[in-house]
Amino acid sequence: MPPAHSPTTKEAILSLLLEQGQATSAAIAEALAISLQAVRRHLKDLATEGLIEQEAVVAGLGRPQYHFRLSRQGRSQFPSSHDRFAVDLLDSLSEMLPPQEFEAVLAHQWRRKAETYRRQLGQGSLADRLQQLAALRQAEGFMAEVHPAPDRSPPAFVITEYNCAIASVAESFPRVCDHELALFAETLPDCHVERTHWLIDGEHRCGYLIQPQP
Known part of the structure; x- marks a missing residue:
């Protein structure tokens, strides 16, 4: 995504997932210094647009954690030669x-x-x-x-x-x-x-x- 303007929160989330491969909503909220509620709202929108995918990861006996990553379409949002x-x-x-x-x-x-x-x-x-x-x-x-x-x-x-x-x-x-x-x-x-x-x-x-x- 070209940095010719201040990135929106959605663009920042996509860039973070591009750099890290995958991340939880809590990790995204911490990295971008925004509320977890706001992150979840943006993740829902990005999933609806087909730009991200999620995977449930079960660790121990607790509830599964959802990890988010870019979809093929999400990757296409970034410049390519x-x-x-x-x-x-x-x-x-x-x-x-x-x-x-x-x-x-x-x-x-x-x-x-x-x-x-x-x-x-x-x-x-x-x-x-x-x-x-x-x-x-x-x-x-x-x-x-x-x-x-x-x-x-x-x-x-x-x-x-x-x-x-x-x-x-x-x-x-x-x-x-x-x-x-x-x-x-x-x-x-x-x-x-x-x-x-x-x-x-x-x-x-x-x-x-x-x-x-x-």
């Missing part, structure tokens, strides 16, 4: 390759990703495969959910992603988002996939309508 490297690499490729070859490189990468997804999803029902796909995307930092699409026959579904794990890349290379759409289509070849919402257009989520092919 990975996105900058990816953007710089794509910049170099776009300068070195003709446009068609550059597009071919992107398409090849997304086809490989789709093949990986298909292997992981298996041959279950569409609902089961979409739940698994949402879980895979969630693990990659996309904050993905899947829900039934209302008033659709045959039944259809919507995958919603509230966070873009490749946002920095997409801002510099919007064409990457077109390949994201193709990624879902190739992952689910028995479905028609349509984008319904787009973060890059200023909306608060990306959405994809997944409909079985007739």
Whole structure:
């Protein structure tokens, strides 16, 4: 988290957990010199936001102590050079390759990703495969959910992603988002996939309508 401003209490808690790996609410309160009640309130908010995880540790016969640590999403709140490297690499490729070859490189990468997804999803029902796909995307930092699409026959579904794990890349290379759409289509070849919402257009989520092919 950039120190360009005075950190909020939540940011201070996240920074402490980054440095220490894990800590109890009492240890956090002591380290930050704030009340235990305030710490517990902030920890509850951070858990709701998916930024921290907790684990109950039993010591002896007493009540379990809860230890808190950053989730994958919580770690993503801190600066990383990975996105900058990816953007710089794509910049170099776009300068070195003709446009068609550059597009071919992107398409090849997304086809490989789709093949990986298909292997992981298996041959279950569409609902089961979409739940698994949402879980895979969630693990990659996309904050993905899947829900039934209302008033659709045959039944259809919507995958919603509230966070873009490749946002920095997409801002510099919007064409990457077109390949994201193709990624879902190739992952689910028995479905028609349509984008319904787009973060890059200023909306608060990306959405994809997944409909079985007739």
